[in-house]
Amino acid sequence: MLTETRPSYRLTGSTGDWEVVMGLEVHAQIASKAKLFSGASTAYGAEPNSNVSLVDAAMPGMLPVINRACVEEAVRTGLGLKAKINLYSRFDRKNYFYPDLPQGYQISQFAHPIVGEGELLVDVEPAHGEPSYQFPVGIERLHLEQDAGKSIHDMSDDETYVDLNRSGVALMEIVSRPDIRSPLEAAAYVKKLRAILIALGSCDGDMEKGNLRADVNVSVCRPGAYEKFKATGDFSHLGTRCEIKNMNSFRFIQQAAEYEALRQIELLETGQQVDQETRLFDPNTGRTRTMRSKEDAHDYRYFPDPDLLPLRLDPDFVEKIRASLPELPDEKRIRYMHEYGLSAYDAGVLTADADRAAYFEEVARGRDTRLAVNWVNQELFGYLNKQSLEITDTPISAAALGGLIDLITDQTISGKIAKDVMLKMIDTGKSASDIVEAEGLKQVTDTGAIETLVNEIMAANPKQVAQVQAQKEAGHAKPKALGWFVGQVMKNSGGKANPQAVNEILKEKLDL
């Protein structure tokens, strides 16, 4: 079910109701072969410091040269977010000291980002059967920047180990407006953004490897305050925000936002104040803790990088990319509605996530669409939701589920038995046909065998036979007692008799 109304997320404290306001900064690693400003590889999992050039190690005299593909991907992503592409953008130095930042500054885009304002439509699927809904999130900007290296703190008690392989890899930082109003919406926003990035091919979306990570800005306010902010643009209507850094799973984003909102409400209700600060989420405790406080806040002293000229794009360059844009999730949804005849809801569920869409298309290929949708959306997703699993954790591959559907289509098993077979497939990892074979679940379509069953039941129940005849003579085209016979035959066959064949034989024998 899809609804037009966006539910409001309210938290009840001891002094009344509160609402949450969130804006996200997502760092998406560009799927390029080489780094943003050097020719070193971006490959994951290489030997430490092997994918490092003298530029990435910030050796004196080295000069950055920008990777054209990274510029293209940033533009492509901007177009996918229906955003303004800035034909003039510029690189700035963001200055800070940290062992994994050998330059002493990160090359980023501060004053003039490559992509300006855009918009993204988020699909939210609440748990507990509440209706799904869509809402728009404003994109403030997207800019290019370098990633830092990796610090490892647990290889020695009093030392930090530094690997610069990631140093200089291209990132897109995508900044949203504070349009997100619940922890669930925050996770849904990242899901949709990830689906778009994967469809565009500009980022592989691999969150486990940290190729997509989110910083979440959370603040709380009283009901009505957000509307005042929207009307005036005046941030003073909103509460002080905290930024929770670097989360790489949908679940963590949601949990961290839930915890952080409650933490802020408790501070405010006990007469304390929320300090603007950067916090870290600890998945083990489900809490957030201070990473750096305001006094220690960084003063980045941005200034234009004198090593790089401004980035000027030719309008043709942008138009060529626009012309080559692939199908995006929202377009895919509309195609599913037309091509497969799906409802807006079914199509939305399938296309909200690139992995789901790919899974569905594999199952649906060459098979009955209605069956494919039911088995993917209802049975499989129903199971995954119950187990809190993502599609990427599915215990049944698309090919295996397709195999199960094939057995229904060729009438080897009934839909009812197929549900049991699916659970057995999950338990054992065996294919549908192996399970049906081993457990003798094959539907009985052999009319002789069904006839024998029908004869036995008719002989044992003359009263019911007479009833059917009486109902028939009274002018009932479909005597109710027929249903009783169908039930008996199915029961005696262990659910394996083909219901259609049973019906036909019964009608014949009962002279209907």
Place this chain on the structure above:
Amino acid sequence: MSVSKADVKKVARLARIAVDEANLEHLTGELNGIMGWIEQLNEVDIDGVEPMTSVVEAQLKMREDIVTDGHKADEILANAPKSDDGFFVVPKAVE
């Protein structure tokens, strides 16, 4: 605009330069001198003048997305005061 001793202390800390109390006075004077000098530039009317980013008319050069570099961990680590197993090793830095 003038620079105070506190400003100099802050800038020094951000740049990770140790400045002792005795030097602060002197450095504050120097920085104020430089600031005053730059302020003179503000007197020039630059309305409608594009910022100059290069003395020659030039476009930002771009590179193709090809791996051409890397696999020189030994060279990268050559100047490191300490390294171990291919990593730079520095004093513990947990933020």
